[in-house]
Amino acid sequence: MRRGEAPNRRATRRRACGRGFAGRAPQEIAMAMTFAELVGRIAEIGVDFRASRDHNEVVVAVPTQHYIDPHDGEKSMLLHVMLQEEGRMLRICVPEVYAVGEFAHKGAMCEAMLAANWRVRVASYVLDESDGEVRVVCDVPLEDGVVSSAQMSRMLTLVAWTVDQFDPVIRKAGADGAVDFREIDERVRQESPEPRRRKSRSRRERRELADLIKAAGGVEGLRKLLEEHGL
Numbered sequence: 001m002r003r004g005e006a007p008n009r010r011a012t013r014r015r016a017c018g019r020g021f022a023g024r025a026p027q028e029i030a031m032a033m034t035f036a037e038l039v040g041r042i043a044e045i046g047v048d049f050r051a052s053r054d055h056n057e058v059v060v061a062v063p064t065q066h067y068i069d070p071h072d073g074e075k076s077m078l079l080h081v082m083l084q085e086e087g088r089m090l091r092i093c094v095p096e097v098y099a100v101g102e103f104a105h106k107g108a109m110c111e112a113m114l115a116a117n118w119r120v121r122v123a124s125y126v127l128d129e130s131d132g133e134v135r136v137v138c139d140v141p142l143e144d145g146v147v148s149s150a151q152m153s154r155m156l157t158l159v160a161w162t163v164d165q166f167d168p169v170i171r172k173a174g175a176d177g178a179v180d181f182r183e184i185d186e187r188v189r190q191e192s193p194e195p196r197r198r199k200s201r202s203r204r205e206r207r208e209l210a211d212l213i214k215a216a217g218g219v220e221g222l223r224k225l226l227e228e229h230g231l
Helices: 034-045 106-119 149-165 167-176 181-189 203-215 219-228
Strands: 046-053 057-061 076-084 090-097 124-128 134-143
Touching: 034 046, 034 076, 034 149, 057 149, 076 106, 076 134, 090 149, 106 124, 106 167, 134 149, 149 167, 167 181
Parallel strands: none
Antiparallel strands: 046 057, 057 076, 076 090, 090 134, 124 134
16 A cells, blocks of 8 residues: 555544543644644655545554454554544554454453553553453643654554554453463563663772762762752
């Protein structure tokens, strides 16, 4: 799919990605971020997308490694990006990720999704208890600001990563009742950079620090001296 073209599958799922519990912003408040700005930020990233001004949303298509679209059996997903509350709220949503009614162990599946929420930033699994639909959402309050293309890229990446990487764990929990994050936890740990260790002070540095504290009249005196000099 070329940039700007409409996907010929799952055209829209606006009901699933609609507004949450937040109320509608007052009509007299001007849009913080416009639809044109939203489209521009996504176009700058260079992803496949379809923009719909009528529905005030952009649908971004991304390939996946694990997650399989339940509608067409392809390894891909569609992320719906929309402005709400007159541009003061940005929502990224992957609708119809799962239908819990199709799984034997609903409790274990919900436990796995909550455990996934604890492990990730930005994105969250949410359940519509009225019909059992599970979606993954990311809500960002913009108020009087806008997002950069770099911020948009990271949010889209994190939402897509969440759906894709936790899919095997959540499906297994729903099918077998087993909640097991050990494999993905270990993979994430190995991929994460090692924390930088603080370099220990040399004997000379420790002696100089002790002399400085003594000359200032103690630790409290040194603190006041630093504050006086704006340090």
